[in-house]
Amino acid sequence: MNAKITKLLTLMLLVLGAQFINAQKQISGVVTDEKEPMIGVNVQIKGTTVGTITDLNGKFALRANVGDVIEFSYVGMETIVLTVGTENFYNVVMKTSKDVLLEEVVVTSLGLTRDKKSMGYAYVEVSGDQIxxxxxxxxxxxxxGKVAGVEIKPSSGMPGAPSQVLIRGSRAFSGDNTPLYVVDGMPISSGSDYSQNVTGSYYSNRSVDINPDDIENISVLKGQAAAALYGIRASNGVILITTKSGKGLAKGKPQISLSTNYTTDIVARLPKVQQTYAQGYYDDNTTAGFYPAFSYSWGPKITDLPDIAKYGGNSQGHAGQWWDPYKAAWVDPVAYNNAENFFGTNGTTLGTNLNISQATEFGDYTLGFGTTNQNGIVKNTGMDRYTVKLGANAYLNRSEER
Structure with missing residues (x-):
């Protein structure tokens, strides 16, 4: 009896082993794009480490079981997935990824779209998230630091201060080297003639009014060919600013986003000043004299100044010579750090932004609110900005494909 059971089990194992061997087979095929064979396409059985790549003719071969799922992947192409069936040869056609196609189309002068490869000038795009x-x-x-060949020089660290933007260097020793700013196809006032002010700073242009949270992307067009449609105003280059809109959103409920940020500015280093000697100079190169009208640091030691009103002392009943007796009491002469008192506070910036966008079958819209409250590192300096941005598109032709 036991011998019969042993023989039966052996026979069943042989049958199952034969079926397993027959299920695994050699498959092959060719991978092409829309025109020619593709080299180096990754061919892998999903969920395993078994795979291969296509050769110079786009051909591949590997062993797989019926029912295995095989993935074909390549950079810039959509991944193809197929299930192994009874066939032994497969023709696989890969298509360019939609994401890659979107990256190749860019917005140029006057909002026109062009194929990036067909443009004959330098073009750089920075996303709104980076901004x-x-x-x-x-x-x-x-x-x-985000655009090669673009030099940005802040005129000062004060809130709302303008910055000098040079695309591929200065074009003139005098005059305006500022590029043209274009917001949603509309040129804005962007003049900042640094040659008119010996301090190197000038009035802010209107780009300071734009809320960074309302920006979809910023494009920098370099070279004269890039600015051909804007004329002589764009001889220094063009900065195209595209603001957010509801176009491209999934139709349905509104999308609401709320963000806030807080930053602090601290003076990294102040100049070192001596606090040992009072202001003044030596008389006849022999005697140190205290003269408040002179700012030379060649007076006597502060600790050696007599305690009288003439030197800022606190003698009683003496009419003040260098002070107002009705505003403060007399104090002993002490060193005064002008730089430390001037930069006596840390700068702070608090920004809050709210954006509401929606797309429907009739159109789309976006509504943005923003507040920015900035205090400078110098006392009593700051900037408060309140922005409202509304953009809408209506689909007048309902049959138009969107």
Whole structure:
């Protein structure tokens, strides 16, 4: 009896082994795009480490079981998935990824779209996420270090101060080297003639009014060919600013986003000043004299000044010579740090932004609110900005494909 059971089990194992061997087979095929064979396409059985790549003729071969799922992947192409059936040869056609196609189309002068490969001038695009992550209320300063060949020089650290933007260097020793700013196809006032002021600073252009959180992307067009449609105003280059809209959103409920950011500015280093000697000079190169009208640091030691009103002392009943007796009491002469008192506070920036966008079958819209409250590192300096942005599109032709 036991011998019969053993023989039966052996026979069943042989049958199952034969079926397993027959189920695994050699498959092959060719991978092409819309025109020619593709080299180096990754061919892998899903969920395993078994795979191969296509050769110079786009051909591949590997062993797989019926029912296995095989993935074909390549950079810039959509992944193809197929299930192994009774066939032994497969023709696989891969298509370009939609994401890659979107990246190849860019917005140029006057909002026209062009194929990036067909443009004959330098073009750089910075996304709105990169701008908002910088945490800078000035969109120009937020571009610093993000665009090759663009030099950005802040005129000062004060809130609302303008910045000099040079695309591929200065074009003139005098005059305006500022590029043209275009917001949603509309040129804005962007003049900042640094040659008119010996201090190197000038009035802010209107780009300071734009809320960085309202920006979809910023494009920098370099070279004269890039600005051909804008004329002589764009001889220094063009900065195209595209703001957010509801176009491209999934139709349905409104999308609401709320963001806030807080930054602090601290003076990294102040000049070192001596606090040992009072202001004044030596008389006849022999005697140190205290003269408040002179700012030379060649007076006597502060600790050696007599305690009288003439030197800022606190003698009683003496009419003040260098002070107002009705505002403060007399104090002993002490050193006064002008720089430390001038930069006596830390700068702070608080920004809050709200955006509401929606797309429907009739059109789309976006509504943005923003507040920015900035205090400078110098006392009693700051900037308060309140922005409202509304954009809408209506689909007048309902049959138009969107």
């Amino acid at each position: 908002s992550r910088a945490g800078n209320p000035n969109i120009v300063n937020a571009l610093a």
